[in-house]
Amino acid sequence: MTIQRVHAVPGLFSETGAGPRLLGSRCRGCGAVYFPKDSVCHNPNCDDPSLEDASFGPRGKIWSCAVQNYAPPAPVVTEDPYEPYAVGVIDLDDGLRVMGRIDIDDPMQVQVGGAVELVVGRIGTDDAGNDIVTWMFRPI
Amino acid sequence: MREVAVLGLGMHPWGKFPEKSVTKMCREAVAAALTDAGVSWREIEAVSAASSRFSGGKGWGLNGNDVVEEMGATGIPVYNLSAGCAAGGNAFNIGTTLVASGQHDVVLVVGGEKMPKGFIQTSGVDDVHDPEYLRQRCVGLPGPAFWAMLCRQRMEEYGTTEEQLAKIAVKAHKNSVHNSYARFRKEFTLEQVLSSPLVSYPLRLLEICPVSDGAAAVVIGSAEFARKRSTKPVWVAASSVATARFDDGITRGLGGIVPTGRTHHSEAARAVAKAFEIAGIGPQDLDLVELQDNTVYYELAFPEDWGLCQPGEAESLLEKGETTPTGKLPINPSGGFQSFGEATTAQGLFQICELGWQLRGEAGVRQVPGAKVGLAQTLGLGGNATAAVLTR
Numbered sequence: 001m002t003i004q005r006v007h008a009v010p011g012l013f014s015e016t017g018a019g020p021r022l023l024g025s026r027c028r029g030c031g032a033v034y035f036p037k038d039s040v041c042h043n044p045n046c047d048d049p050s051l052e053d054a055s056f057g058p059r060g061k062i063w064s065c066a067v068q069n070y071a072p073p074a075p076v077v078t079e080d081p082y083e084p085y086a087v088g089v090i091d092l093d094d095g096l097r098v099m100g101r102i103d104i105d106d107p108m109q110v111q112v113g114g115a116v117e118l119v120v121g122r123i124g125t126d127d128a129g130n131d132i133v134t135w136m137f138r139p140i
Numbered sequence: 141m142r143e144v145a146v147l148g149l150g151m152h153p154w155g156k157f158p159e160k161s162v163t164k165m166c167r168e169a170v171a172a173a174l175t176d177a178g179v180s181w182r183e184i185e186a187v188s189a190a191s192s193r194f195s196g197g198k199g200w201g202l203n204g205n206d207v208v209e210e211m212g213a214t215g216i217p218v219y220n221l222s223a224g225c226a227a228g229g230n231a232f233n234i235g236t237t238l239v240a241s242g243q244h245d246v247v248l249v250v251g252g253e254k255m256p257k258g259f260i261q262t263s264g265v266d267d268v269h270d271p272e273y274l275r276q277r278c279v280g281l282p283g284p285a286f287w288a289m290l291c292r293q294r295m296e297e298y299g300t301t302e303e304q305l306a307k308i309a310v311k312a313h314k315n316s317v318h319n320s321y322a323r324f325r326k327e328f329t330l331e332q333v334l335s336s337p338l339v340s341y342p343l344r345l346l347e348i349c350p351v352s353d354g355a356a357a358v359v360i361g362s363a364e365f366a367r368k369r370s371t372k373p374v375w376v377a378a379s380s381v382a383t384a385r386f387d388d389g390i391t392r393g394l395g396g397i398v399p400t401g402r403t404h405h406s407e408a409a410r411a412v413a414k415a416f417e418i419a420g421i422g423p424q425d426l427d428l429v430e431l432q433d434n435t436v437y438y439e440l441a442f443p444e445d446w447g448l449c450q451p452g453e454a455e456s457l458l459e460k461g462e463t464t465p466t467g468k469l470p471i472n473p474s475g476g477f478q479s480f481g482e483a484t485t486a487q488g489l490f491q492i493c494e495l496g497w498q499l500r501g502e503a504g505v506r507q508v509p510g511a512k513v514g515l516a517q518t519l520g521l522g523g524n525a526t527a528a529v530l531t532r
Contacts, residue, residue, distance in 0.1 A: 063293065123280065
């Protein structure tokens with residue numbers, strides 16, 4: 001049996017030749033960005049709340065970060081045995097502030113303000129033995 | 141609008157009470173508040189209750205109806221308010237509005253909660269349309285890691301140290317030693333806090349509030365009723381509710397706009413600013429604050445978000461002891477959520493009780509000397525926040 005890569009939740013990112021991109025929306029009226037995709041802008045000061053599809057990434061900076069030291073319960077996907085991992089809020093160059101795991105061996109070494117790029121990485125295994133993957137940010 | 145007085149305060153101790161229902165816990169808090177007010181249950185004209193997330197309420201958050209049935213159903217109107225962890229504050233706001241508007245002269249406000257074990261799973265539903273589910277499933281980021289990120293950002297911006305974070309926990313627990321309602325009435329040393337396990341770096345187990353069972357109730361009434369019946373009224377100078385703004389800097393789902401400027405928890409700042417405006421006071425008039433310290437970080441961030449101190453000044457106030465009960469800006473003399481644990485929807489009323497006791501000069505060893513004006517603040521899921529200003 002071939003091990004397949006399964007997205008943690010389908011439809012949130014694409015894997016293009018130029019690397020992964022997050023799939024969201026941008027408001028035609030006020031430029032507000034949304035991830036995941038939305039159908040209408042929620043900015044109360046926006047008079048033209050129609051959205052267009054937008055993709056985000058790959059470069060950004062770490063606004064802040066933390067370490068997930070204990071093994072959290074489902075629906076969080078974790079490896080067995082558990083290893084603490086880093087999470088962060090990333091300000092992407094194209095205007096999206098987004099949460100994601102940080103792809104780094106030692107989660108204590110993440111630097112706030114550090115440059116990152118969008119990657120796709122494995123976070124665990126599903127019942128059928130497939131790799132569950134999600135978007136992550138790798139320090140560069 | 142009419143003046144509103146707090147006439148009676150009552151609490152059930154915070155802790156774990158597996159043998160007791162949330163309604164029985166509420167009954168004890170209500171009975172204590174009625175006795176304190178010198179008011180009988182039959183005189184209560186309406187109930188404003190916090191809807192519990194986890195316990196009682198017939199599965200619909202009808203906890204006020206449970207309390208009325210428990211105390212004896214007199215046919216009075218019941219309002220059940222849901223606002224995440226801000227529900228107790230919302231119930232207080234609606235209760236005071238019922239009195240201020242002239243609809244009722246004596247109202248009971250009550251909140252009780254029994255919490256499941258472990259960190260709160262905010263949604264509990266596997267729904268790809270729920271941002272909370274997406275955040276946990278795709279990113280693996282539960283509540284404490286969210287607080288830890290806010291805290292880490294502050295450490296970068298202001299140079300806050302791990303030792304300073306631990307000092308807040310030490311102070312909170314020191315305050316709780318003489319509070320018979322607190323779950324943990326024990327002092328911890330700086331070394332004990334700093335050697336407690338990391339939950340989510342930079343935050344440790346003793347720097348994040350656990351979950352508890354608890355219940356609190358207050359009896360409020362009109363000024364006319366208070367003058368006739370109460371020897372120790374405390375006055376509601378303001379009660380306010382706010383929700384988060386679209387441009388708030390805190391990412392509540394997976395992602396959003398990069399905000400211009402520093403706007404974190406705009407709901408709390410707006411509720412507090414509105415409360416100051418209604419009360420006609422400013423930060424300099426406060427004698428004490430009971431704020432929502434789910435983690436020690438908030439005790440640094442909130443005072444400056446609300447203008448109680450300058451940005452980056454909170455750490456030096458802490459170091460100088462100004463946030464202790466005898467300092468210039470006493471914060472959480474009760475011991476706070478750190479010492480009580482969070483019984484989510486009851487917390488807003490536990491804060492009102494503490495302000496009431498402090499303003500009446502009945503807080504014993506943890507008394508803030510000469511307290512005349514106090515501020516209470518809650519924060520809840522969904523971008524909910526409340527504030528109240530009480531005066532002697």
